[in-house]
């Protein structure tokens with residue numbers, strides 16, 4: 431039986447990144463190392479086009495599954511590293527193909543090392559001929575083979591494999607900068623957070639809590655959600671902003687139908703101030719066009735008017751069905767649907783404005799001193815670090 435000894439990690443989209451490529455590969459290698467920490471026998475080898483994970487007898491299934499969650503990986507192949515000798519290639523290819531089920535096969539050769547004396551076609555013919563002679567039950571089918579046997583000849587060795595799976599795609603976490611992500615505890619915002627991370631952007635989270643209207647349970651829920659997201663980012667900072675006084679002031683001073691618009695403008699003011707304090711260049715959220723009254727285009731315009739900081743909404747055009755699908759895939763769905771009272775649901779007006787006007791909203795806000803309340807809230811933020819290691823509370 432052939433002992434697969436490496437996992438070949440392919441970069442995909444990274445290849446378009448020219449001179450940044452080295453930095454990308456370094457970041458990806460570090461992220462892979464962190465993701466595979468629980469398997470001490472694995473080794474990592476950075477090469478120009480691939481990263482190789484040496485298995486050293488570690489069972490590969492779980493390692494492959496874990497790698498599929500690391501962003502910036504296009505595909506993963508389970509490979510056998512073989513000498514750069516055509517006789518060794520054909521013997522090992524034959525041994526390897528015997529472990530596969532199927533009646534037809536195709537040999538595909540890629541010669542990355544152009545100094546290798548045989549060209550791809552010659553290697554293909556030699557290896558396929560050897561398999562045909564030794565496995566009379568197998569036939570060649572170049573269009574739709576049951577078994578695709580790939581050989582890649584590289585500088586350091588050749589690689590033989592039949593199993594390739596897709597990775598998460600995107601970019602390695604960290605190469606895309608940082609965002610202040612608005613995390614509510616619903617279905618959408620954890621999915622939006624994942625999509626940001628998959629694009630290489632690391633996240634800090636901001637949550638607006640309104641005790642006693644919202645319970646401590648919300649915070650536990652956020653912690654659980656972030657523990658799931660720790661798969662993609664091992665350490666996440668959560669800022670919990672006290673929002674009760676701001677919310678009460680809104681309801682004391684504004685007509686009910688405008689409360690949600692005003693509340694969300696306050697949220698964005700707070701998020702904006704925190705992005706500046708934390709040196710995050712952007713804000714992100716789980717908003718999706720038209721999903722609720724505060725997410726119509728007109729509402730978003732009025733709400734967004736309080737900040738110049740770019741706001742990225744990865745789910746802007748995503749349907750709820752699709753969002754739910756992603757949340758199930760990444761494992762946040764079951765936590766998100768746990769019942770809880772969000773600050774938005776507590777005070778939900780019967781008929782919220784779907785077409786708020788900026789001048790009306792601005793006039794309403796002049797009626798009370800919200801700025802000192804915002805300052806107060808910013809001075810009383812509680813910070814939690816949610817990490818794979820342990821959950822440490824940390825003061826700002």
Ligand code: ATP
Nearest residue numbers: 612613614616617618619636637638715716717774
């Ligand atoms: P979600 O499913 O993420 O709760 P939603 O569809 O319920 O989203 P809203 O409650 O209108 O929509 O919120 C839209 C977005 O605003 C959320 O995805 C989140 O990014 C942000 N948000 C809402 N409430 C809070 C909160 N209490 N703390 C932080 N961010 C919030």
Ligand code: MG
Nearest residue numbers: 614616772774
């Ligand atoms: Mg919500």
